[in-house]
Amino acid sequence: MSNTCFTTYKVVSENKKDVTKLFKTIKRLGGRKTPLVKNGWYDPKLWLGCLVKALGGNPDKVYCRGTITFYELEDDVLTLNTETAWAEMAETRHFIESCFPGMKIYYIEEESGCEIFNTNDSEGIYFKDRYYLDGFEESEYFETLEEAAKYVKEIVGHDVEANVTAIDKALSDYVEEHEEDDPDCYYSFHEFSIVND
Structure with a gap:
């Protein structure tokens, strides 16, 4: 499948x-x-x-x-x-x-x-979002890492540096802390790659 x-x-x-x-x-x-x-x-x-x-x-x-x-x-x-x-x-x-x-x-x-x-929209003419947060309760799209970090801060309860690694780590730590209380808790952060074809 x-x-x-x-x-x-x-x-x-x-x-x-x-x-x-x-x-x-x-x-x-x-x-x-x-x-x-x-x-x-x-x-x-x-x-x-x-x-x-x-x-x-x-x-x-x-x-x-x-x-x-x-x-x-x-x-x-x-x-x-x-x-x-x-x-x-x-x-x-x-x-x-x-x-x-x-x-x-x-x-x-x-x-x-x-x-x-x-x-393939490298200039963001039609697709401006470059980041995607998939979560167990909601999903969100972001144009910038700063927007994503600000949003993730509201989830994890502390400041998060505006880079993919820091956002991933903050979300991973949050899930690990809460998975025992809520086994459905998950977050996954993704960056859209720009492809030329």
């Missing part, structure tokens, strides 16, 4: 009509009575392979193990959320970009089982 990777995409293009065309293609797939390509995904009409096929590709030749769970077009930016196996579907993303010259697809991915936290 694969780990689920949750990815959010922001699709933009020099040619705004291409973004609208992609949105309409996805909307049309979601509105079908049966999937364009037979598959075993829990939302088979929005399986990424159906999108690859609708754009003229072969889902047997483009790695597309996942499904679209949300899509919205607003201010010429198409937002997509996907659930995929193990990681963001880079091959599918590159295929879509190849279908629309001038299109750029930014993404942020989270797969906590293998601790994959990446984004």
